[in-house]
Amino acid sequence: MSLRLLLVEDDRELRATLREALAVEGFEVLTAASLSEGLALVAHAGGADRPRDAPFDLVLLDLGLPDGDGETLLAQLRRRRTLPTIVISAREAEGQKIRLLDAGADDYLVKPFGIGELLARIRVALRHRGTTTTPALTRWRRGEVEIDLVARLVRRNGTTVHLTPTEYALLARLVRSAGQVVTHRQLLADVWGAEFIDHTHYLRLYMGQLRAKLEAEPAEPALLLTETGVGYRLVEPDE
């Protein structure tokens, strides 16, 4: 059974191009050109081989649609089930990006973007599919760095790296969403508490410390990436 994607995008050219590119990768792609079409497909697209509450494996959602805002569909999806959603938008409004991520979008891509980047984001989102019901990622390994959330152990080149409790909590939060961007607000709320969501400078300090301990070249991080103005992203683990 191939993975089925819903692409909600009103521009005909972009819709056709993305559909073809995704089909080449083996995805089954259903497309919607408007908000109402997208809502209808989400409501009725369940086939014989699919459970009614999961007609798709992933949704690619454009925000500026002719008959409304894609945010409406996002709210619908969030209310009914956890279906990975990647927002694709031409809007450069950072505030909106952050709001959508906080509201439950799995990722965002600002137009224009390359197909390689889109595929990478889709892979990450699919991997995180259903993490609310199934156990989350507990072991993460990339190159010389290894993190084991069960044993609460961080190793680099086989040597245990000593982390303070806060550093560890921050790293563990990023591991749980490995490959995905986690907003400043989410990190601060989960690690320090809801009253610290404006203390971005805490993150600067602790991310600096984590990079110094884990990165080969802290000034040019390869693991703990900065999503400028939005949050942080721990890269995908090795396969």
Place this chain on the structure above:
Amino acid sequence: MNTSLTASSPRRWPAVLAWLAGWAAMTALDGRLDLANLAMLLVLAAAVASLWLPALVSVAAGTLAVVAFNWQFVPPRHTFEIDLRQHALLLVAMVVVNIIVATLMAGQRRALAASRRHAERAEQQRAWGDTLRDADEPLLQAGALQAALTQATGASAALLLPRGILPDRDDDAAVLVLGEPDAEQRAGLWHCLRHGQAMGPGTGRHAELPDAYLPLRGRGATFGAALLRGPWRDAEGAREHAQALCDAMGTALQRARIARDAASARQAAETQGVRNALLAAISHDHRTPLATILSAATSLDEQAERLDPARRRRLARSIADEATRLARLTDNTLQLARLDAPGVQLRCDWESAEEVVGAVLRHARRHDPARRLHARLEPDLPLLWCDALLIAQLLDNLVDNALKYSPDDAPVELLVRRQGEHVVLAVRDRGPGIAPAWRERVFEVFHRGAEAMAGAAEQRARPGAGVGLAVCRAIARAHGGELRLRPRAHGGCSFECLLPVRSAPPPPQDET
């Protein structure tokens, strides 16, 4: 003598003194001089006293003195009987001379006072005119006008002056009010302002009002209203004088408004010119990558079967590259327009220079396969209060330019260090450098007129630099910083962005 004539509150005692002296002289010389000479003393005393006395008082005093003279000196003494043949003529002549002298004196004094008053008013108007002529914003002189009106009329004055265009309704928020008028007086001021005509005593309009209202008139329009609280002494022409002071203010306000209108019209024209030139520059910048994209795409479309796979891939590659360049150009243009708008809001937060530079490096590596770009950051840099996306965009542009305009094997450095109250983010290359004449102008989006023609060749030599560097400087300045260009000792140039250091918030509490 002049001072006594024109004193604002006339002195009376010299007149009394003159009469006493005259009477004493007559009493002393009684018996030694004959009656006619004594009478001359009385006429003299009356004339001297009239210098200080109003006409009527002077006449009354003179007549009384003649009667007393008759009682005291004219035989038969201590009676009012008159020897008609001898003394009637003398006494009548004395009274008539007194009347004539007193009347002439009073008239003279009035004329002198009036001319003095005119001179004072002319001087006040001249001084007021000078004050207004030197004032850039006549509204700031409202207090001076209030004081001048009070000085001119002795009445306490209030003013109502619109701050801008006259509102449709009587809105006290839209006007400057001085002198605390009560509600009724405010209504009167608004009425006067709207109708542009004086009201109150002596104006022929609403003469029953206790106070006088004067409009501040310009040519064909009214720019405010003044209130003179009654009852006030209407020294001749005082209201006209006050009106002249008010009109001078009205004219000045009108002149200032015309100057403002002209300035904003000029500004609008300039903005339009800037916009047109910007559009021209942008469309030029956008056409270049579009041309590449279009030719590569049509080649793929129309010649597909005749192209070998490697050639097809190269064309696809160039489409992707040029589209990326176009996207960046669009980002820069939009950012420039946004930063150009008044009241732009930055999304500032505490950012670490290391992180911003890290993101820029990651971005740059995509078109820096040979890893020519090196970053060096001083340890223990303070956090920056900035919009990280904008600073990243600034550094992206500078790094992109540096990689593009320096030889393929020359290194490009990104340095961050603290320098006094600033953090300096510098991008340094070993390219051909920039001619001194162009060191400031590379930051301009475009060049107007003849310069545009002359600059066209050079702009081709550095495509896209216009919008890119202009937006970089706009970003630096929006942060209260600066972007400057310095030539390097052994060739190449260094673009240095200075951002002010602000005191950082306290770090989280230490943990063990």
